[in-house]
Amino acid sequence: MTTQLVHAGERRPTPAGKPTATPIYASATFSYDTMEETDQVFAGEKQGYIYSRYGNPTVAALEEAVKIFEAGTAACAYSTGMAALHAALFACELTPGASVLASQDIYGPTIDLLYKVFGSFDIKIATADFSDLNAVKEKALETRPRVMLAETISNPLLKICDIEACVELAREAGARLIIDNTFASPYLCQPLKMGADFVIHSATKYLGGHADVMGGVVVARDEADLPTLIGVMKLAGGILGVWEAHEILRGVKTLGVRMERQCANAQALAEHLAKHKSVSHVHYPGLAGPEVLERVRRVFRSPLYGALVSVELQDDTREAAFRFMNRLQLCVRSTSLGDVFTSVLHPATASHRDVAPARRRRLGISDGLVRISVGIEDVSDIIADIEQALEQDD
Numbered sequence: 001m002t003t004q005l006v007h008a009g010e011r012r013p014t015p016a017g018k019p020t021a022t023p024i025y026a027s028a029t030f031s032y033d034t035m036e037e038t039d040q041v042f043a044g045e046k047q048g049y050i051y052s053r054y055g056n057p058t059v060a061a062l063e064e065a066v067k068i069f070e071a072g073t074a075a076c077a078y079s080t081g082m083a084a085l086h087a088a089l090f091a092c093e094l095t096p097g098a099s100v101l102a103s104q105d106i107y108g109p110t111i112d113l114l115y116k117v118f119g120s121f122d123i124k125i126a127t128a129d130f131s132d133l134n135a136v137k138e139k140a141l142e143t144r145p146r147v148m149l150a151e152t153i154s155n156p157l158l159k160i161c162d163i164e165a166c167v168e169l170a171r172e173a174g175a176r177l178i179i180d181n182t183f184a185s186p187y188l189c190q191p192l193k194m195g196a197d198f199v200i201h202s203a204t205k206y207l208g209g210h211a212d213v214m215g216g217v218v219v220a221r222d223e224a225d226l227p228t229l230i231g232v233m234k235l236a237g238g239i240l241g242v243w244e245a246h247e248i249l250r251g252v253k254t255l256g257v258r259m260e261r262q263c264a265n266a267q268a269l270a271e272h273l274a275k276h277k278s279v280s281h282v283h284y285p286g287l288a289g290p291e292v293l294e295r296v297r298r299v300f301r302s303p304l305y306g307a308l309v310s311v312e313l314q315d316d317t318r319e320a321a322f323r324f325m326n327r328l329q330l331c332v333r334s335t336s337l338g339d340v341f342t343s344v345l346h347p348a349t350a351s352h353r354d355v356a357p358a359r360r361r362r363l364g365i366s367d368g369l370v371r372i373s374v375g376i377e378d379v380s381d382i383i384a385d386i387e388q389a390l391e392q393d394d
Contacts, residue, residue: 022061024246028052054234058242062249063217066207069186069252070199072219074226076233077245081182081202082109083238084216088198089118091220091228092147092176096122101145101175103130103161104363105154108352110180114149130166131159140173148175152191152299153183156310156347156371157364158283160296167195182206183308183337187259188300192221203248205338206307209258213247215240258340258376262307265342265382266374270309272383278390280368283310308337309372310347316368321346325370327389330381337373342382345371 011031030049032038040046049055059077067075078084094100100114104127114125128139130150140148148170150161163179170177178198179191185206191199201207203215218229233239270284285296286305296305313320325333325344334343335350345351348367352360360366374382 022058022246022249024242025049025052025057026242027056052242053237053239055230056242056245058249059240059245062215062240062245062252065249065252066186066201066203066217067219069190070181070192070219071190072192072199072221073223074229075217075219076226076229077203077240078216078218078233079238079240079244080214081180081200081204081216082113083236084200084202084218085110085178085180086113086117086236086238087229087232088178088200088218089113089147089149090232091198091218091225092178094118094121094123094146097124098146099124099126099143100147100149101126101128101136101140101143101173102148103150103154104128105130105157105159106149106151106180107155108355110149112354130154130161133162133165133169136166137169137172140169140175144173145175147178148173149178149180151180151183152189153285153306153308155183155351156283156308156345156369158183158285158306158308158310160285160288160292160299162295163189163191163194163196163299170197171195184300184306185255185259185338187255188263188304188306192219194299195221197221198225204336206255206259207338208248208251209255209338209340210247210251211334211336211339211341213244213251215244215248259304259307261376262374263304265376265379266307266309266372267305268379269372269374269382269386273309273311273386276387276390278314279311280314280316281312283312284308307374309374311370311372312366313368313370316366318346318348318367321348321368321370323392324389327392328385329388330377330385331372331389334373337371339373340376342375342377342385343373345373347371 041048063075063077126143128136176197179196181199182202182205199219201217267286270282273279274282332343347365
């Protein structure tokens with residue numbers, strides 16, 4: 001009986017009919033009829049799966065999907081967006097003494113990864129304002145970076161990267177260009193088509209879209225980078241679980257529908273808040289001046305401008321930002337973004353909490369800045385909730 005309990009019903013033949021949805025292959029290992037076949041798969045002489053740290057069919061389905069979305073040649077999934085970024089940087093063959101030129105406006109933990117992890121291996125880190133191409137060119141000529149790193153939409157001031165121009169600068173400097181496309185998603189922008197070498201995503205955000213899963217993906221322009229990306233996954237161990245892969249794969253099926261609605265809602269909200277007496281400034285690509293709008297339209301799928309809005313309150317203090325956020329009844333106080341619901345975040349105490357206050361001020365991240373990730377709700381309900389939270393301070 002105990003033997004039957006262990007083996008009954010297991011390792012049945014693959015069913016004749018193809019499943020219409022990708023199954024969850026919740027198996028740590030995979031077995032073959034002979035050791036010779038096992039050896040061939042291990043050696044890479046025969047296609048197949050051996051151990052889910054090396055690869056899994058459910059995870060592979062997600063990798064294939066995102067590779068297609070981003071028009072790449074290879075993709076590798078990881079447990080988080082930060083793990084994906086680490087792998088992409090590693091794939092650029094950074095050695096002691098090499099330099100990375102990063103946008104000064106990138107996500108706070110990305111800066112920490114560069115300085116605290118890669119910096120400890122004598123990798124030199126420099127930053128520049130990537131919205132000022134002359135400054136980027138000057139810094140690139142000075143540092144001769146191995147890697148240039150930017151975000152399609154910067155966090156949290158929502159500056160738009162001129163990817164094609166950065167590709168040219170990277171080529172001139174002999175650098176590889178990594179673009180974090182999390183805030184735009186492949187629905188709005190496909191950086192590899194513009195010449196970037198790697199695209200990374202925190203799949204926790206728009207790809208998943210429902211605040212119920214964490215993951216990251218790297219997509220490469222050159223298939224030759226895949227062995228290194230897989231090697232980092234196998235050896236550093238930041239693999240994506242099969243359940244998470246399945247959740248993200250299900251989420252991406254509605255990405256287009258969600259992004260269309262979220263971007264339309266964000267545009268309406270930004271236009272409304274731009275006229276509000278309690279708001280001193282609205283950061284939103286769709287409200288930018290003619291020069292920036294021309295760049296946005298080259299980078300994004302027209303006529304969409306993204307689903308994030310950042311606002312600076314007239315009372316530019318942490319206390320005012322907290323009061324506003326505490327009064328919200330529909331919008332969710334959350335440290336993420338890209339979900340179906342509208343959420344708010346205070347960058348100074350969340351995404352950029354570990355950035356020195358003086359540096360935050362230099363970057364324009366004030367204590368009264370609030371980032372809004374706009375959801376798919378009825379936009380009139382979103383506006384009404386934000387309006388009532390602002391009005392109580394008038």
